[in-house]
Amino acid sequence: MxxxxxxxxxxxxxEKGLLATASDMAAYETGARYDHGAAAFVAxxxxxxxxxxxxxxxxxxxxxxxxxxxxxxxxxxSTPDDSGRQGVLSLDxxxxxFALDRVNRTVKAGAGLRLSDLNGRLEEAGLFFxxxxxxxxxxxxxxxxxxxxxxxxxxxxxxxNTLGLTVVLADEDGTVLxxxxxxxxxxxxxxxxxxxxxxxxxFGIVTECVLNLEPLPRxxxxxxxxxxxxxxxxxxxxxxxxxxxSYLSAFEGMSGNAVRAALDHVASLRNPxxxxxVPDFVILAEISRSSPQREGEQPLDAVLExxxxxxxxxxxxxxxxxxxxxxxxxxALRHGLSEGVKHSGRLIxxxxxxxxxxxxxxxxxxxxxxxxxxxxxxxxxxxHIGDGGVHFNLVVACDDRRLADPGFEPGLREWVFTxxxxxxxxxxxxxxxxxxxxxxxxxxxxxxxxxKLAAGLKSITSPGPLGAMTF
Amino acid sequence: MxxxxxxxxxxxxxEKGLLATASDMAAYETGARYDHGAAAFVAxxxxxxxxxxxxxxxxxxxxxxxxxxxxxxxxxxSTPDDSGRQGVLSLDxxxxxFALDRVNRTVKAGAGLRLSDLNGRLEEAGLFFxxxxxxxxxxxxxxxxxxxxxxxxxxxxxxxNTLGLTVVLADEDGTVLxxxxxxxxxxxxxxxxxxxxxxxxxFGIVTECVLNLEPLPRxxxxxxxxxxxxxxxxxxxxxxxxxxxSYLSAFEGMSGNAVRAALDHVASLRNPxxxxxVPDFVILAEISRSSPQREGEQPLDAVLExxxxxxxxxxxxxxxxxxxxxxxxxxALRHGLSEGVKHSGRLIxxxxxxxxxxxxxxxxxxxxxxxxxxxxxxxxxxxHIGDGGVHFNLVVACDDRRLADPGFEPGLREWVFTxxxxxxxxxxxxxxxxxxxxxxxxxxxxxxxxxKLAAGLKSITSPGPLGAMTF
Numbered sequence: 007m008x009x010x011x012x013x014x015x016x017x018x019x020x021e022k023g024l025l026a027t028a029s030d031m032a033a034y035e036t037g038a039r040y041d042h043g044a045a046a047f048v049a050x051x052x053x054x055x056x057x058x059x060x061x062x063x064x065x066x067x068x069x070x071x072x073x074x075x076x077x078x079x080x081x082x083x084s085t086p087d088d089s090g091r092q093g094v095l096s097l098d099x100x101x102x103x104f105a106l107d108r109v110n111r112t113v114k115a116g117a118g119l120r121l122s123d124l125n126g127r128l129e130e131a132g133l134f135f136x137x138x139x140x141x142x143x144x145x146x147x148x149x150x151x152x153x154x155x156x157x158x159x160x161x162x163x164x165x166x167n168t169l170g171l172t173v174v175l176a177d178e179d180g181t182v183l184x185x186x187x188x189x190x191x192x193x194x195x196x197x198x199x200x201x202x203x204x205x206x207x208x209f210g211i212v213t214e215c216v217l218n219l220e221p222l223p224r225x226x227x228x229x230x231x232x233x234x235x236x237x238x239x240x241x242x243x244x245x246x247x248x249x250x251x252s253y254l255s256a257f258e259g260m261s262g263n264a265v266r267a268a269l270d271h272v273a274s275l276r277n278p279x280x281x282x283x284v285p286d287f288v289i290l291a292e293i294s295r296s297s298p299q300r301e302g303e304q305p306l307d308a309v310l311e312x313x314x315x316x317x318x319x320x321x322x323x324x325x326x327x328x329x330x331x332x333x334x335x336x337x338a339l340r341h342g343l344s345e346g347v348k349h350s351g352r353l354i355x356x357x358x359x360x361x362x363x364x365x366x367x368x369x370x371x372x373x374x375x376x377x378x379x380x381x382x383x384x385x386x387x388x389x390h391i392g393d394g395g396v397h398f399n400l401v402v403a404c405d406d407r408r409l410a411d412p413g414f415e416p417g418l419r420e421w422v423f424t425x426x427x428x429x430x431x432x433x434x435x436x437x438x439x440x441x442x443x444x445x446x447x448x449x450x451x452x453x454x455x456x457x458k459l460a461a462g463l464k465s466i467t468s469p470g471p472l473g474a475m476t477f
Numbered sequence: 478m479x480x481x482x483x484x485x486x487x488x489x490x491x492e493k494g495l496l497a498t499a500s501d502m503a504a505y506e507t508g509a510r511y512d513h514g515a516a517a518f519v520a521x522x523x524x525x526x527x528x529x530x531x532x533x534x535x536x537x538x539x540x541x542x543x544x545x546x547x548x549x550x551x552x553x554x555s556t557p558d559d560s561g562r563q564g565v566l567s568l569d570x571x572x573x574x575f576a577l578d579r580v581n582r583t584v585k586a587g588a589g590l591r592l593s594d595l596n597g598r599l600e601e602a603g604l605f606f607x608x609x610x611x612x613x614x615x616x617x618x619x620x621x622x623x624x625x626x627x628x629x630x631x632x633x634x635x636x637x638n639t640l641g642l643t644v645v646l647a648d649e650d651g652t653v654l655x656x657x658x659x660x661x662x663x664x665x666x667x668x669x670x671x672x673x674x675x676x677x678x679x680f681g682i683v684t685e686c687v688l689n690l691e692p693l694p695r696x697x698x699x700x701x702x703x704x705x706x707x708x709x710x711x712x713x714x715x716x717x718x719x720x721x722x723s724y725l726s727a728f729e730g731m732s733g734n735a736v737r738a739a740l741d742h743v744a745s746l747r748n749p750x751x752x753x754x755v756p757d758f759v760i761l762a763e764i765s766r767s768s769p770q771r772e773g774e775q776p777l778d779a780v781l782e783x784x785x786x787x788x789x790x791x792x793x794x795x796x797x798x799x800x801x802x803x804x805x806x807x808x809a810l811r812h813g814l815s816e817g818v819k820h821s822g823r824l825i826x827x828x829x830x831x832x833x834x835x836x837x838x839x840x841x842x843x844x845x846x847x848x849x850x851x852x853x854x855x856x857x858x859x860x861h862i863g864d865g866g867v868h869f870n871l872v873v874a875c876d877d878r879r880l881a882d883p884g885f886e887p888g889l890r891e892w893v894f895t896x897x898x899x900x901x902x903x904x905x906x907x908x909x910x911x912x913x914x915x916x917x918x919x920x921x922x923x924x925x926x927x928x929k930l931a932a933g934l935k936s937i938t939s940p941g942p943l944g945a946m947t948f
Contacts, residue, residue: 109711109834152664190864191830192904193623193675200671204664240580251767296722359662363580393661433663466933
């Protein structure tokens with residue numbers, strides 16, 4: 007990158023707004039997991055107008071930009087490649103505005119605001135943005151990946167909860183689209199904001215958003231369920247939904263391998279199972295109400311116990327055992343899975359989804375096939391049975407020579423994705439969107455007519471080089 | 478239309494598949510309200526393949542097609558213009574498939590299926606497609622307009638509940654897009670189905686859909702609420718949401734004028750108000766649970782009464798009076814409003830939406846201004862306060878000479894839309910989308926950069942003449 011461009015961008019953004027030394031840029035060049043690139047510069051605009059100016063300059067000069075917000079993604083979607091020719095456009099100074107509309111139950115916020123900060127500021131009003139994740143991303147990245155998380159079953163994904171956006175297009179003018187009305191009902195042509203949700207920042211840079219908020223849960227009860235068999239899991243889900251309706255706010259699946267990894271590596275966790283014996287597969291079920299407990303109302307713990315007892319007593323019950331326990335303890339186990347799995351060896355992670363009836367069939371198939379093909383790989387899956395998502399994590403022993411084989415990981419990825427997409431009709435990216443890590447699979451699994459449309463859409467919205475995804 | 482085209486289309490579709498006589502076409506040429514055109518023909522394909530063949534033929538021969546499903550729309554979006562040169566593409570034979578996936582809680586259905594038929598067939602499974610409307614449209618039209626209805630507050634709109642589509646593009650090949658995976662989580666590029674939702678059939682013809690289903694409500698309680706003042710309505714909504722959380726499944730506003738019109742013209746309705754005196758503004762509140770009533774659980778009627786009593790006892794309470802009553806009776810009043818208003822005189826209807834805090838401000842403003850500008854027009858509004866939607870209905874005495882004045886209705890529409898969109902930041906089409914009736918307002922209120930993008934998108938998806946909307 008020639009110094010003239012750095013200087014021009016510095017003039018646009020001021021000293022704090024442009025970083026170009028190796029030490030200043032390091033954090034922006036490194037992803038959340040096994041991921042490192044080299045940036046030409048890091049631009050840190052502090053307003054939509056500054057984003058527009060940077061984008062316009064870069065498009066006119068053919069400089070590629072990678073938008074980055076919390077940089078917690080796992081598919082190399084928010085870090086530069088190793089060419090040293092891409093600039094990072096960081097949203098980290100775009101934390102304003104913060105405008106709560108209590109009656110509309112919405113907030114207008116900057117795309118650089120962190121999820122935990124957002125929800126911290128909303129707590130006093132009894133509201134929250136109901137996307138529950140292990141990571142703590144910023145809003146721009148959540149929109150670019152359309153994250154779902156653990157309460158999708160009850161609250162849906164980012165798409166459902168996004169009511170407005172302000173977007174800068176990568177065209178010569180850095181055109182600003184104001185799609186921020188915050189209306190819940192509005193059908194006056196194309197809902198353009200949908201194009202910027204889950205599309206990895208390829209079609210424009212989100213600078214502000216208007217989000218739907220939900221009342222904070224006021225009563226919660228949780229249990230760990232042991233299904234009668236993996237085949238019984240769908241019937242258990244249906245039985246729970248029939249008995250509990252929309253009270254059911256999470257129905258998470260955890261493999262015994264993942265649970266054991268968490269118990270082994272996260273010191274604060276307590277083994278909740280009888281005799282310490284971890285079952286092969288466990289469900290975390292949560293029920294919750296956003297209304298306070300009323301006088302004379304049965305506590306939710308008791309409701310959950312009654313419902314589970316009734317299911318357990320059925321002829322051919324899908325439930326073998328259940329432990330109702332305090333939510334913080336039970337969720338601690340669920341939230342410890344990532345950490346536990348990470349410490350078990352070299353991790354190769356997949357973010358898959360299926361129709362709900364197909365998840366367990368896929369998992370059983372892979373459990374049967376894996377030893378035949380990759381004997382040294384352990385499946386440590388967990389995920390969101392209630393919405394079809396599976397974090398299909400594979401742990402390879404760190405001293406394994408095969409890791410050094412350049413064909414090993416690509417071969418494994420190819421095999422898993424083929425089974426997920428072709429055999430079971432699933433998705434190869436449930437909520438991580440597309441980055442350099444899974445670009446090849448986008449190219450492979452996206453039908454020609456869709457790729458042609460996507461390239462056409464790119465050319466009419468953001469023709470300039472933007473984002474890690476290509477068409 | 479020359480006979481050669483009719484013959485060619487008849488060859489493609491068979492005798493039942495193409496109508497061309499005046500008597501056969503009459504029903505397809507007439508809209509649900511004050512709306513009549515002249516069709517060149519009515520094509521009734523019975524499969525996605527036949528839709529593709531018809532569309533391809535018409536695009537190659539420059540013949541414009543107007544997709545039509547239930548034809549219950551109110552903006553002239555599904556009927557031909559009066560040129561006699563447009564063909565109607567009816568979805569009325571596209572009622573297959575019907576594939577319920579109990580575990581996934583989805584159904585794959587034909588776009589020509591009627592909402593009442595769909596929900597009738599789902600009842601046995603304890604599920605429903607949760608869009609509650611006065612009209613009984615077919616699925617294709619519901620998708621093209623992204624209808625919301627009376628339970629939006631709880632269940633959202635068609636967009637939220639659409640998990641997959643099969644679409645035929647108006648290009649020379651009649652390209653079929655299979656977007657029907659039915660996955661709840663899937664972020665592998667653009668979510669193309671979003672482009673066909675709420676866009677009035679301009680970008681493609683939906684032939685099949687995969688819909689999210691919800692458990693049927695098992696307990697319901699309703700009340701009519703009299704707010705302390707119109708200004709108190711937002712506070713009443715917030716208080717109800719704080720006390721009831723997601724139990725609250727409807728919060729509908731009804732003007733006294735609309736209620737009186739219903740009581741006057743719908744014989745089966747009973748006046749529920751003390752002394753028969755209809756208040757100036759009434760709220761219909763519904764709470765519901767999709768779980769069956771459990772032993773020892775307080776009935777929902779009692780819950781609602783307790784909550785209303787607590788709100789009523791507050792200092793400066795937003796609630797003046799309330800009548801808890803049986804749901805069928807209270808909803809009968811709500812559902813009688815359209816009928817009542819229709820019989821009160823010449824009706825000029827608007828389908829507006831606002832941020833929730835702005836609805837009552839808009840209504841109060843219009844009530845104050847209307848007599849000064851249009852003394853002979855009565856406002857009979859009702860709508861969905863919980864999601865910001867207002868059916869802003871104006872009744873003009875039928876013997877009014879001004880109706881004959883060609884400037885009267887356009888002037889009135891212009892004034893209302895200007896206030897709604899420019900003064901109060903609302904939408905001029907909340908859930909009716911765009912047809913010939915509001916095309917002019919699309920042209921007027923859509924920013925240039927958005928219109929340019931829309932035209933570009935049209936050219937890359939469906940360049941052929943399709944639908945009543947133009948770009």
